[in-house]
Amino acid sequence: MDEFHLLSKRFGPLAADLELDDSAPAVHRQLAKRGSVRKFRPEQIQGHVLRRLCALALCAPTKSDLQQRDIIIIDSPALRSEICVLLASGRLGQKWLEEVPNLLIFCGNNRRQRRLHALRARPFVNDHLDAFFNATVDAAIALSSFVVAAEAAGLGVCPISAVRNHPDRLAELLNLPEQVFPVAGLAVGYPDEPPPRSLRLPLPATIHHNTYTDDTLDAAIEEYDRRRSAEQPYVTQRYVNELGRSESYGWSEDKARQYAFPERQDFGTYVKRIGFKLD
Numbered sequence: 001m002d003e004f005h006l007l008s009k010r011f012g013p014l015a016a017d018l019e020l021d022d023s024a025p026a027v028h029r030q031l032a033k034r035g036s037v038r039k040f041r042p043e044q045i046q047g048h049v050l051r052r053l054c055a056l057a058l059c060a061p062t063k064s065d066l067q068q069r070d071i072i073i074i075d076s077p078a079l080r081s082e083i084c085v086l087l088a089s090g091r092l093g094q095k096w097l098e099e100v101p102n103l104l105i106f107c108g109n110n111r112r113q114r115r116l117h118a119l120r121a122r123p124f125v126n127d128h129l130d131a132f133f134n135a136t137v138d139a140a141i142a143l144s145s146f147v148v149a150a151e152a153a154g155l156g157v158c159p160i161s162a163v164r165n166h167p168d169r170l171a172e173l174l175n176l177p178e179q180v181f182p183v184a185g186l187a188v189g190y191p192d193e194p195p196p197r198s199l200r201l202p203l204p205a206t207i208h209h210n211t212y213t214d215d216t217l218d219a220a221i222e223e224y225d226r227r228r229s230a231e232q233p234y235v236t237q238r239y240v241n242e243l244g245r246s247e248s249y250g251w252s253e254d255k256a257r258q259y260a261f262p263e264r265q266d267f268g269t270y271v272k273r274i275g276f277k278l279d
């Protein structure tokens with residue numbers, strides 16, 4: 001992929017007027033070029049480098065200054081390998097996770113807030129979905145900032161939702177108490193492959209002006225499927241045994257196949273069990 005038409009390559013020709021010029025801040029070019037890395041050199045990242053990236057991530061905005069996110073650095077090789085084997089196992093397991101050299105777990109944490117209420121002898125009366133939602137969003141924002149900071153330092157990363165495949169076992173391994181839960185893992189390391197630059201939906205499908213509209217969504221999906229198949233065709237198809245092979249297999253077929261089978265149906269039960277009310 002060339003270095004000059006980064007945004008039109010990602011989003012298609014309708015993004016041509018947004019192209020970055022020489023005056024663009026370096027971080028804009030970095031964001032336009034980024035991609036998740038799943039193949040790393042075996043080296044460990046120095047502890048203080050990881051801790052600094054965590055600190056930078058935690059400079060990100062946080063709902064009402066509540067600071068309801070924590071990052072767990074897995075720097076015990078034995079624990080990392082136990083978690084990685086866990087993440088690679090089961091129906092939704094992912095083989096590449098076995099080789100992750102550095103692993104972080106981004107957690108939502110509503111426990112501290114509840115502690116403040118105990119310490120200050122104030123009732124916690126917001127025990128509803130918002131408590132879970134705010135902590136989740138806080139963790140996700142910190143994750144995103146970590147990604148930007150790490151990629152700026154030449155590191156590769158890939159978020160890992162697979163940490164929610166076995167929430168009870170992971171909570172046990174990390175000693176997570178009630179109201180602290182994994183939002184996503186993050187594999188971090190020195191890339192052993194150039195990051196892929198996956199194409200994105202055309203911007204009219206995802207950026208709206210003043211009002212939401214999806215009048216042209218179906219056409220946008222068709223255009224995206226075509227553009228992606230031409231540039232980055234899928235090399236494997238999901239659930240071929242169950243669903244057969246599709247002649248034209250694009251993004252929409254891949255995503256529809258993915259969610260035609262259950263994933264993490266027990267996660268809500270886990271979240272309720274660790275003390276959240278979701279209504």
Ligand SMILES: Cc1cc2nc3c(=O)[nH]c(=O)nc-3n(C[C@H](O)[C@H](O)[C@H](O)COP(=O)(O)O)c2cc1C
Pocket residue numbers: 034035036037038094158159160161162163184196197198
């Ligand atoms: C919250 C979250 C969880 C993710 N979980 C996984 C995962 O478990 N395994 C994986 O290979 N990629 C995972 N990813 C990476 C996405 O698959 C990736 O971001 C997406 O395919 C777009 O590719 P790109 O990041 O290279 O642009 C996750 C991304 C996010 C944001």
